[in-house]
Amino acid sequence: MLARVIAGVDGSTESLAATEWAAREAERRGRPLRLVYAWTRLPRSGEHESAGAVERYLGRRMLRGAEDRVRTTHPGLPLDDRQIEGPAAPVLTHAAGPADLLVLGSRGHAGRLTGLLLGSVSRGVLGRATRPVVLVRAGHRAGTDGRRDVVVGLDAADISEDVLAFAFEAAHLRQTRLHAVYASPAPGTADDLHRVLSDTLHRWRDKYPDVPVVETVTAGRARTELLRAAADAALLVVGHRRSPHHLRPRTGRVTQAAVVHDPGCPVAIIPHD
Structure with missing residues (x-):
C-alpha cells in the first residue's frame, strides 16, 4: 500500500487551505490523500451519547465539505477520511505515523512572538512528530507553485x-x-x-x-x-x-x-x- 498524505480537518479556513495544499502535494507525489478529523467529547452528565452524536455529525459535515472541494479540483485523486475520537495532537500524530507527510492549517496574529505559525495543535504535533509536518496558512498563495523556489x-x-x-x-x-x-x-x-x-x-x-x-x-x-x-x-x-x-x-x-x-x-x- 502506498504511503499517504494526511491532512488535518477542523472546518477552519486554515484547515481548508491545508487540505487544498495537501491534495496538490498528494497528486504531485502520486499518493492517496486521507482527511482526518479529531474530536474530544466533553463529559456532561446525562449527555454522553447525544454529545458524541453531535460531534460525529459535525465532523461528518466538515469532512464532506473538505472532500467536495478536493474532488472538484482533483477528481482523480484517491481520497478517504477518518473521524477519530481523542485530543487532536496525539490523534493526528498517530495517523501520520506511516504517512509521507502531515499537513496542518496554521493560525496566528501578526507580531505575536509566541509563534505566528504554531497554535496549540501544531505545537503538540511537532513535539511528537516522526514524519514531516507542513504548516499552511489561509493567506498563503493558492493554486500551483509555478517556478517559485x-x-x-x-x-x-x-x-x-x-x-x-x-x-x-x-x-x-x-x-x-x-x-x-x-x-x-x-x-x-x-x-x-x-x-x-x-x-x-x-x-x-x-x-x-x-x-x-x-x-x-x-x-x-x-x-x-x-x-x-x-x-x-x-x-x-x-x-x-x-x-x-x-x-x-x-x-x-x-x-x-x-x-x-x-x-x-x-x-x-x-x-x-
Missing part, C-alpha cells in the same frame, strides 16, 4: 541529511530551483562558509542533477536572510531535532526563524535525530 534553511550546528533529502525531492517534484540558506555563528571567511555549504550539498546535487541550486551564506542573520528568501517561495524546509525527553521540538535558530515569523509560504518541518 523551494528554500531550505540550514544551521551550521545542525545540518540534517533528512532535511536536505526532503528539500531536494520537493524541488525535483516541482521542477524548480532549490535555494539553500546557510546560517553559521562560527567565525570564518565567506569563502570558508561557502566551501562548507558546497561540500554539504555536493552529494545531493549528484543525486538530483535536474535541480538548480543557489546558495546564500549568512553569519548571525539567519532570520533576515531566511525570511527574505522565503517571501516569494513555493515552500520553506527546515528541521527540528527529535528528543525522547521533551514534548516540545528542540529548534535551532533557523527553525525558530521559520515558525515564529510568517515566511509568506508553507513551511515543511522535518524531524531528525
Whole structure:
C-alpha cells in the first residue's frame, strides 16, 4: 500500500487551505490523500451519547465539505477520511505515523512572538512528530507553485541529511530551483562558509542533477536572510531535532526563524535525530 498524505480537518479556513495544499502535494507525489478529523467529547452528565452524536455529525459535515472541494479540483485523486475520537495532537500524530507527510492549517496574529505559525495543535504535533509536518496558512498563495523556489534553511550546528533529502525531492517534484540558506555563528571567511555549504550539498546535487541550486551564506542573520528568501517561495524546509525527553521540538535558530515569523509560504518541518 502506498504511503499517504494526511491532512488535518477542523472546518477552519486554515484547515481548508491545508487540505487544498495537501491534495496538490498528494497528486504531485502520486499518493492517496486521507482527511482526518479529531474530536474530544466533553463529559456532561446525562449527555454522553447525544454529545458524541453531535460531534460525529459535525465532523461528518466538515469532512464532506473538505472532500467536495478536493474532488472538484482533483477528481482523480484517491481520497478517504477518518473521524477519530481523542485530543487532536496525539490523534493526528498517530495517523501520520506511516504517512509521507502531515499537513496542518496554521493560525496566528501578526507580531505575536509566541509563534505566528504554531497554535496549540501544531505545537503538540511537532513535539511528537516522526514524519514531516507542513504548516499552511489561509493567506498563503493558492493554486500551483509555478517556478517559485523551494528554500531550505540550514544551521551550521545542525545540518540534517533528512532535511536536505526532503528539500531536494520537493524541488525535483516541482521542477524548480532549490535555494539553500546557510546560517553559521562560527567565525570564518565567506569563502570558508561557502566551501562548507558546497561540500554539504555536493552529494545531493549528484543525486538530483535536474535541480538548480543557489546558495546564500549568512553569519548571525539567519532570520533576515531566511525570511527574505522565503517571501516569494513555493515552500520553506527546515528541521527540528527529535528528543525522547521533551514534548516540545528542540529548534535551532533557523527553525525558530521559520515558525515564529510568517515566511509568506508553507513551511515543511522535518524531524531528525
